[in-house]
Amino acid sequence: MxxxxxxxxxxxxxxxxxxxxxxxxxxxxELGTAIAAADWHGLAADAFDLMADGVLGxxxxxxxxxxxxxxxxxxxxxxVQRMLDNLSLLGHDLLGLGVDLDVTMLDGLLHPDRLLGxxxxxxxxxxxxxxxAGGVLGDVxxxxxxx
Amino acid sequence: MSPLMAPAAPPVPPKPISVRGGAxxxxxxxxxxxxxxxxxxxxxxxxxxxxxxxxxxxxxxGLAESALLDPVGYAAFEVDLLDALDGLxxxxxxxxxxxxxxxxxxxxxxxYEAADQLYSDAHDIVLGLARLPAALIAAADALxxxxxxxxxxxxxxxxxxxxxxxxxxxxxxxxLLTAGARLLPDGRGVVHRLGRDAGGVAGQAPRQLTDVLxxxxxxxDDTHHGAVDVRILTLPDGxxxxxxxITGTKSWSITAxxxxxxxxxxxxxxxxxxxxxxxxxxxxMHDAGVRASDHVMLVGHSEGGLVAVNxxxxxxxxxxxxxxxxxxxxxxVGLTVGQLPRKVNVLALENSKDVVPHLDGVANPDRPNITTxxxxxxxxxxxxxxxxxxxxxxxxADVQASNNTSTRDFLSSASGxxxxxxxxxxxxxxxxxx
Numbered sequence: 160m161x162x163x164x165x166x167x168x169x170x171x172x173x174x175x176x177x178x179x180x181x182x183x184x185x186x187x188x189e190l191g192t193a194i195a196a197a198d199w200h201g202l203a204a205d206a207f208d209l210m211a212d213g214v215l216g217x218x219x220x221x222x223x224x225x226x227x228x229x230x231x232x233x234x235x236x237x238x239v240q241r242m243l244d245n246l247s248l249l250g251h252d253l254l255g256l257g258v259d260l261d262v263t264m265l266d267g268l269l270h271p272d273r274l275l276g277x278x279x280x281x282x283x284x285x286x287x288x289x290x291x292a293g294g295v296l297g298d299v300x301x302x303x304x305x306x
Numbered sequence: 307m308s309p310l311m312a313p314a315a316p317p318v319p320p321k322p323i324s325v326r327g328g329a330x331x332x333x334x335x336x337x338x339x340x341x342x343x344x345x346x347x348x349x350x351x352x353x354x355x356x357x358x359x360x361x362x363x364x365x366x367x368g369l370a371e372s373a374l375l376d377p378v379g380y381a382a383f384e385v386d387l388l389d390a391l392d393g394l395x396x397x398x399x400x401x402x403x404x405x406x407x408x409x410x411x412x413x414x415x416x417x418y419e420a421a422d423q424l425y426s427d428a429h430d431i432v433l434g435l436a437r438l439p440a441a442l443i444a445a446a447d448a449l450x451x452x453x454x455x456x457x458x459x460x461x462x463x464x465x466x467x468x469x470x471x472x473x474x475x476x477x478x479x480x481x482l483l484t485a486g487a488r489l490l491p492d493g494r495g496v497v498h499r500l501g502r503d504a505g506g507v508a509g510q511a512p513r514q515l516t517d518v519l520x521x522x523x524x525x526x527d528d529t530h531h532g533a534v535d536v537r538i539l540t541l542p543d544g545x546x547x548x549x550x551x552i553t554g555t556k557s558w559s560i561t562a563x564x565x566x567x568x569x570x571x572x573x574x575x576x577x578x579x580x581x582x583x584x585x586x587x588x589x590x591m592h593d594a595g596v597r598a599s600d601h602v603m604l605v606g607h608s609e610g611g612l613v614a615v616n617x618x619x620x621x622x623x624x625x626x627x628x629x630x631x632x633x634x635x636x637x638x639v640g641l642t643v644g645q646l647p648r649k650v651n652v653l654a655l656e657n658s659k660d661v662v663p664h665l666d667g668v669a670n671p672d673r674p675n676i677t678t679x680x681x682x683x684x685x686x687x688x689x690x691x692x693x694x695x696x697x698x699x700x701x702x703a704d705v706q707a708s709n710n711t712s713t714r715d716f717l718s719s720a721s722g723x724x725x726x727x728x729x730x731x732x733x734x735x736x737x738x739x740x
Contacts, residue, residue: 235379
């Protein structure tokens with residue numbers, strides 16, 4: 160079981176929220192058509208029109224805000240996806256560095272003349288690792304408004 | 307123009323009509339209001355369900371975990387969703403408001419119906435009493451000038467026909483009439499062919515409501531008592547319609563008689579009992595070749611209107627004929643017309659000076675499919691105020707000229723009957739057999 164968030168699930172939820180927004184808009188249109196077709200006049204009818212206008216407006220405004228929420232969730236899912244990708248890359252780099260270090264040490268014991276060259280390669284991996292970590296930090300910094 | 311020809315009479319301007327029921331009647335409006343209430347009730351349920359589901363995303367564990375990686379983005383989403391759900395005029399408010407509207411609309415519809423019922427119950431008493439002094443003066447005036455108490459009574463009734471409803475109801479006349487009629491055997495309806503009629507209006511396809519009433523009047527002028535006709539109309543597209551004309555009382559006999567128009571039929575038809583007359587009308591329709599798929603309009607004057615309503619009900623029950631429209635002229639159908647199914651559209655023409663439509667003691671029900679149209683014609687004599695030719699044909703013209711929504715809707719629904727290119731009029735006499 161993974162404790163990491165699932166961006167695919169987040170996109171699916173955003174789609175469901177957008178679906179509810181579309182349903183609310185359709186409901187408002189359907190009610191609007193029924194009200195327009197009603198041949199009812201008088202003071203009570205005027206009072207009803209006022210209340211019904213409020214409901215129709217509320218439904219349409221709520222639909223718009225649900226669309227905003229769905230968009231916000233999609234943006235959030237995109238950010239989470241990017242961060243997960245960078246973390247995954249960092250993990251992969253660390254694993255590679257460990258293996259390289261082991262090989263270099265073994266090779267240095269067997270062939271002391273190559274030790275300098277192997278150490279240089281390891282140093283290159285470390286530099287790459289810092290680069291990926293910088294990407295992750297950049298994302299975090301961007302999220303909390305630094306830089 | 308020949309100097310011997312008399313100048314044409316100037317056209318009589320149509321009179322304003324008063325209308326009860328039909329597409330713009332109280333019941334139709336209440337039905338519409340309740341239908342709206344149902345829609346808002348449905349919207350309340352759907353919206354509440356949607357709000358409940360969406361609230362679940364505010365505390366969704368998968369989304370909460372994602373806040374660790376992007377707290378700002380997660381917070382922005384939560385704020386937007388919370389605002390859509392519980393903010394000012396958010397979904398929760400919309401659901402509550404829709405439920406409120408549902409309840410208020412139902413209360414309004416019930417209030418309208420109760421008020422209309424009160425109006426119907428009090429209408430005849432209030433109007434009857436309000437016009438009573440004028441009626442008494444008119445009756446006294448007629449008595450002084452003619453010395454004839456019948457003429458005096460006619461003058462009084464013509465001034466105050468609503469009082470007839472009150473008196474008829476108070477005396478229990480519909481019940482007495484029916485009880486008397488039930489004592490007499492009604493026998494069975496026997497139909498006799500009288501041949502085709504291609505003369506006058508019978509040979510012309512009707513174009514408007516007055517043409518329909520004029521043909522009924524032509525049948526009414528027939529010397530045969532119980533004269534009916536079945537008019538097969540063919541439209542340009544080959545489809546067919548049928549108009550059936552049913553004439554009214556010609557016999558005032560209260561004994562067993564072969565004359566189908568006698569009071570036995572009146573007493574039974576007034577309260578919706580089956581009659582030999584409607585049996586004869588249905589037999590005539592079969593004989594004329596009316597098919598189950600043909601749209602049928604039944605038209606009747608006075609007793610003929612009562613029989614038209616009964617025949618429409620019988621046809622609806624048996625499914626033998628597809629009666630879509632009924633037009634009655636001066637017929638007391640208040641006790642029976644409400645029994646017709648909603649698919650049958652009824653136009654009841656009632657001259658406001660005519661006492662005959664008041665013999666049922668009740669106003670016609672206000673239903674979307676039942677339109678009662680009235681205007682004032684006649685000279686104050688009971689017989690003349692009930693005349694098909696002089697009162698009800700002009701009243702039909704008033705209806706045609708009116709912009710009232712209910713009468714417009716009725717005529718629009720009947721438009722197919724006014725578009726035929728061919729007509730074949732089969733005439734019959736219905737008698738009573740024992």
